Amino acid sequence: MATRLTLSFTLNGAVRSFETDPNERLLDLLRREGLKGAKAGCREGVCGACTVLLDSRAVYSCLLPVCLADGHRVTTVEGIGDQADPHPIQKALVDAGAVQCGFCIPGIVVSAKALLDESARPDDEEICEKMDGNLCRCTGYEKTFAAIKAVLAARQSLDDEGASHG
Amino acid sequence: MRIGAVKRPATPEQARDLAREHGAQALYLAGATSLHFLTDASQKLGKEAKRPIDKNLGKEAKRPIDKKVAILLDRLDLRGISDDGRRYCIGAMTSLAELMNFRAQRWAFHETVRRTATHQIRNISTIGGNICRVFPWCDLPVALLALDAQMLLLGEERYSLSADDFFASQPARRLANGDLLLYVELPPLAAHMGFGYRKEVVTLSGFSLMTVAVRLCLEQGAISSARVAAGGALPFPRRLSQVEDLLVGRPAAPDTFVAAAEGVQGIPWKGREDWSDAYTLQVAKVAVHDALQRALDFAQRRN
Numbered sequence: 001m002a003t004r005l006t007l008s009f010t011l012n013g014a015v016r017s018f019e020t021d022p023n024e025r026l027l028d029l030l031r032r033e034g035l036k037g038a039k040a041g042c043r044e045g046v047c048g049a050c051t052v053l054l055d056s057r058a059v060y061s062c063l064l065p066v067c068l069a070d071g072h073r074v075t076t077v078e079g080i081g082d083q084a085d086p087h088p089i090q091k092a093l094v095d096a097g098a099v100q101c102g103f104c105i106p107g108i109v110v111s112a113k114a115l116l117d118e119s120a121r122p123d124d125e126e127i128c129e130k131m132d133g134n135l136c137r138c139t140g141y142e143k144t145f146a147a148i149k150a151v152l153a154a155r156q157s158l159d160d161e162g163a164s165h166g
Numbered sequence: 167m168r169i170g171a172v173k174r175p176a177t178p179e180q181a182r183d184l185a186r187e188h189g190a191q192a193l194y195l196a197g198a199t200s201l202h203f204l205t206d207a208s209q210k211l212g213k214e215a216k217r218p219i220d221k222n223l224g225k226e227a228k229r230p231i232d233k234k235v236a237i238l239l240d241r242l243d244l245r246g247i248s249d250d251g252r253r254y255c256i257g258a259m260t261s262l263a264e265l266m267n268f269r270a271q272r273w274a275f276h277e278t279v280r281r282t283a284t285h286q287i288r289n290i291s292t293i294g295g296n297i298c299r300v301f302p303w304c305d306l307p308v309a310l311l312a313l314d315a316q317m318l319l320l321g322e323e324r325y326s327l328s329a330d331d332f333f334a335s336q337p338a339r340r341l342a343n344g345d346l347l348l349y350v351e352l353p354p355l356a357a358h359m360g361f362g363y364r365k366e367v368v369t370l371s372g373f374s375l376m377t378v379a380v381r382l383c384l385e386q387g388a389i390s391s392a393r394v395a396a397g398g399a400l401p402f403p404r405r406l407s408q409v410e411d412l413l414v415g416r417p418a419a420p421d422t423f424v425a426a427a428e429g430v431q432g433i434p435w436k437g438r439e440d441w442s443d444a445y446t447l448q449v450a451k452v453a454v455h456d457a458l459q460r461a462l463d464f465a466q467r468r469n
Binding site: 003005022023044045046048051054057058059060063064065067068070111129130131132133 | 280
């Protein structure tokens, strides 16, 4: 009989328990649970389509054995925003025309959110370094980059407005 | 190889004892990114594992699947970087992202880490996991050889190994008895020292095709000591003693670096990605030369 492992972690804000094969990768568990936002692209830690947040860090769910998620917080693209209430980076990606075939976009949303949460004012080099794990074969990255810059510019305007009123 | 059971010790001593209890079946897991290279194709595709195929017989072999006891190290208090003035002490469970973000005046290791893998990998991969199972394309061992690192390990008691000894052969084999890497210690780069690093890749986040790291000590314009290491285009990372011999005692100048780069001849380079032997040798010369020049620039910028 196959070995089973019982584990629990916080998935998109809700504590969940799972009984699973210890060899299973987090990506497969998530998709089995109906969270299909993380995509099975390369399955070898290259393309970034499967990116999720482990606590606040962007990681490849295709490489992560489920046992390493035990006790942590996992956030998928479904936990970041949806059509009714999109995260600013989701709206910015649409506005910038960064979404074409869309396969890479869930991973890009997650990585960009992690970047925006980690750094108040990342420079261009930091944006490139922290988005280097997401491949896009449609847009050539320019529009993704523009979307991130747009969110940063909007954030800066809000800060300036707050300062002028302060 | 498959994981048959999972253990999660709270202390390094418990981890070591578990590893010894399970012997050859024990498998330490840190960030687990290298697990990808150790598992069979069916697992990577998210399918149930099949028995390994015996290539000679052309059918499923009768030998059992190798089931490991995974010993997760993520609860061990081995994370972070401290500086006591004499050395930087890096916990083995420190992620590459933490190393990349760390800055100090006498520290240059982030230059290597920021050119290693992608951000998602750097977030989860640890220095300990990266250097205890060395693949030909690993960058960190090359830099640690050049920077004269020391490894602090737990066996029966704690003991130290120089980077030269640690990387003399595959560390995973050396640690098969359950010994556990606790810390990596880096000597600070003194004012008269320079560090240079050069990595050749197809894409920025790609596996190394050639990595060279250099630490030079300068005294009154001359090179008093040199540590030069390479990897990527070698079966295993190593020091380039032939190059070092062409540097020590000579002036830190372009002519010296050109001559020293010729010292890469005779080293058994093994190019990947269809690199020819002649091309690999040429890339090695260029990479060594550039890393030397960068080490000199580094030292001059600080003085």
